[in-house]
Amino acid sequence: MKIILTTFVYLPECSGGTEVLTHSVARDLRSRGHEVLVVTGAPKHAQSAKSGGFDEYIYDDIRVVRFLNTPAPFERKSSILELDYANYAFSAEFGQVLDTFQAEYVYCFHLKRVSAAILDEC
Numbered sequence: 043m044k045i046i047l048t049t050f051v052y053l054p055e056c057s058g059g060t061e062v063l064t065h066s067v068a069r070d071l072r073s074r075g076h077e078v079l080v081v082t083g084a085p086k087h088a089q090s091a092k093s094g095g096f097d098e099y100i101y102d103d104i105r106v107v108r109f110l111n112t113p114a115p116f117e118r119k120s121s122i123l124e125l126d127y128a129n130y131a132f133s134a135e136f137g138q139v140l141d142t143f144q145a146e147y148v149y150c151f152h153l154k155r156v157s158a159a160i161l162d163e164c
Contacts, residue, residue, distance in 0.1 A: 044077045046145040050126075050155040052082040052108070053101050064151045068104045079143050080106045081136065083155025096135060107139055109156065126154045133159035140164070 049064040068078045080101075096107050109132050136156070140148070140163055148164045150156070 043147065044079075044143060044145045045071055046079045046081055046140070046143060046148045047151060048081045048148065048153070048156045048160065049151040050083050050153070052080055052106055060152050065102065065104065067149075067151075069102065072104065078104060079139075079145070080104055081139060081156060082106060082108050083132075084108050084110050096139070109135065125157070127158045129155075129157035130159050132157045133163050136160045137163040 047064050047068055049060050051058075051061060053061050053065055064080060068080055071078045095110050097110060098105065098107050100106065148160075150160070153160070
């Protein structure tokens with residue numbers, strides 16, 4: 043099975059409870075033969091001056107796709123908080139990730155920074 047896990051930030055830059063839980067589940071799913079992709083937002087120190095777009099990296103043999111958001115509001119939003127949950131630029135990019143990866147399941151551990159708007163794409 044192809045499975046996407048989402049979380050607002052991920053290892054190695056951030057190592058709180060949600061990140062560790064997401065990684066543990068990703069490793070367990072891989073050990074059971076599933077193809078796993080983690081989709082995450084960028085921590086504040088890794089944010090880009092350019093709004094939108096993804097970069098990729100591998101962490102502990104898990105493929106990670108990270109959305110590089112700006113530290114300031116964009117997309118006609120008045121606040122960064124609003125972008126955390128209604129980021130349509132991210133959801134459009136996420137739709138492309140879904141199409142390319144062809145996930146059978148998406149599990150959202152946390153929607154902050156990856157936006158609740160991805161639920162429409164799913």
